[in-house]
Amino acid sequence: MLFKTRNFDGAPVALQARNLTVSLPETPGNPQVLKGIDVTIRQGETVCLVGESGSGKSVTSLAIMGLLPQALKVATGSITLQGQDLLPLSQAQMRQLRAARVAMIFQEPMTALNPVLRVGDQIMEVMELHTDLPVAERRARARAIMEQVHLPDVDRIFRSYPHQLSGGQRQRIMIAMALVLEPVLLIADEPTTALDVTTQKQILSLIDELQQKHGTAVLFITHDMGVVAEIADTVYVMKHGEIVEHGPIETLLRQPRAEYTRKLLSAVPSLSPRAARAVADNTVLRVESLNKIYGGGGILKKLPQAHAAKDVTFTLPRGRTLGIVGESGSGKSTVARCIMRLIDPTSGRIMLDGTDIADLSRRALRPHRQKLQVVFQDPMRSLNPRWTIAESLIEGPLNYGTPRREALAEAARLMGVVGLPQDALARYPHQFSGGQRQRIAIARAVMMRPDVLVADEAVSALDVSVQAQVLDLLDQLQRDLGIAIVFITHDLRVAAQICDEVIVMQRGAVVEHGPADRVLSTPAHSYTRALIDAAPGRFWDFHNFRELPKVNHAEPA
Template identity: 85%
Template structure:
């Protein structure tokens, strides 16, 4: 793979942190969150800041933006923007600076955009606050930047609300808002994590294109090493609030010096599919000609019909994993929700252990529910924040007649299996990291001893090392319990490592289906080939670091 090899020695410094130190109140157990961070970004340069959750990546970006929460304070160091130290500035001065000289793109545009304002008004609002341009000129410039980010039908989208746009379109609106005033520095905090590979590729190309046109310095925060291989000029690796290694992207990815960096690289799944496990004849789930159609009704006028799933058919046997991949809107999650009967299919059969559950009533479904469990993408939203972990884990078994003592004993055992201490039973979801919460969500699903586990983007929000641990956990549980898994994902690297068979969906229809080695190794359909070509860092094999990472104390803690 050819890495970016641009030289920025002669370029002006856009932003520089010098011994940046951020601390919690003195009463905290570990007061320092950032410990002497030194980062330099020059005009036109892309710096990637990588590390696990809790390493300090986002705190660094928030410190630069002057958006640290009240509990965190900068206790030492400088943040120099084109030579000007930002730390002594007042809040009013920082508000003037944001968007005009430093702008930020967040991971989830749906929460960053105002849901009750049209997106065009949100772009012009930036100019209204920071310029003296008349309304007509503000609108003209907003339309121009929307065209630059390659939005279709910009006049219509200008008048649209965020919920009327796709995830990729919302992210383009965020980029337009960030760049409309041509800031010196653009901070992108995990802006492509929740996007499918083709949309991700478009957004990465767009940021690079706009950067070249405007000479913007980019600080890109990510846990996706494929993205790093694709876009970075310079890489800083963070761990526990410190920079442990930094250098040009080729140096970091080809010749990392630290065990921690090698362990991060070794955690990245390979695009080469794993060998499939032996197939067995014990069918646990059979879906036949499943259809889901939205629309067609309406009180005042007939609404257009949307075919979210078209004649989807597949068979899943015990102990195997079926991956369903495709872009956003391809129908992956619709199929998953139909299987779970969270939504009702329009037609077709869903046979669970031989029983067709597609049209059963809620009461008729109840005996089958325990055989079919789900793990969602965000465990913080699927776990009740007011319940202890013990209550979340035992609720299902208690509803099906298990005694409290048996349920508690099984909950304690499963917590140990997923790598958490028994005293976690008496804590609440907010007391755990994202990876730990996902382990709890998996334990909750397995508590029911299901035949089929549906995992809907269950690892997409996790950093690479935690992702690898969760995938290993699913594999371990599958081998021990013989669970069949339906794995919904937009990450082809993850699909290659966990799936025995793969279904590729496009616009609700299955366009390719077969063993993972065939579908991902030798794709037949042009759409499948396009998905694989769009995977960031697809030509880079991170697995040559796996043996090095197996040295003592090498794997990230």
């Protein structure tokens, strides 16, 4: 069955928000961030709250948790948990309620976990703050919940620090901390956005499994409609602080009423690859037998080696896009960083316009760097927060001898190309949305007039509608300028929409390589088939609001 069809009529109400309004009282006019929203979640139900960035999803969750920033105030309405009104509670009372009765999983566990405490101690700390259990029982319950979230080698992980775990393991620790006291309500705020598809599938299955076991109500906040199709019982769609539509998942996906809902659904990239483009013979980048090995050194004892890239070989013509896909740790970003010479390859050749740049010194490499540009996942970290946008854009050209006036004129022109006003040049990165910052990062890369653009998870953190706009922008720039693109992603839907060829990597090795329409439609390798079958919402056509034929790639035909 494609959708959950559980009936919660008559089930006890876990959480209810009524006429909830949140405003900015210190701002003239008291603008409202939330505008009288109503949300009901029953025991055992999964409610998905969806919408673009700025729609009010996270503000809603923070209001429920009593964690609103000081600048925001609840103006009207009520929030009740099992009939208890939360708004009149003091901060001390809310601290007692958090984790014990309502818990939260955040998007980035590395920032939510304490980096200097072992993860087992952090789970025990939750019980120490909210129970009178003796140490031995706290330890036993911590180990038990770690086993329930399917962590391997519990003894080792219990003693580990967050940085010693993978992203999926850290997220499982967050889930364990949230559920160890069996709260009434679990709030999950984009908990799978940064995870690859197979890890995401495991985390979603885990939340569903634990929900069934404990009867927990779940408020799941996401912009990924594929995830919504997999897990939701009921969906609330938010826009500009208002609920524009809500209803059972099947009704909402088959017969969306609001134009905004239809827009969100139609922006979801299709898993069907785009039509293949003609193959050009003007190769701009050739990678031959690229290897990268980490470790192997050590003063007192030899450390184990990690073969992050194993004999990676491909060619990339001008005007074409090569996608590199795989799970976290598969070697995608290692290959990208070797191409960019941000790290040195162990062996192999990287031929850029006929020149092998793999072994060039920093000085010899400098004339070639402008031909290779990169767009990272998080533009807020790659843009200097103290520089105006103009200063960020012209830095590269100035370093290569372009007169300042000419560089500023080109920066102003590119603002129009990427869909931003020229007056944006005088502003700073924090004054833009995530999608706008990514457009600025693309403009900065294009300022250098590169031959090859490396996009490393460049759209993975964006809303589907903003993601679609950025993908369209890259496609337009490629057609106008003939740029070759190496596109690193764990999202197969995105790869299907933008890539001409696809490389599938697993544990540093290329397991499949070919035209995108062939690799993603009729995968030959079992690992590729597993990636495709892990894609959320793969059996739903979001553009035409209908079910797709169920084809399981897990076994070859």
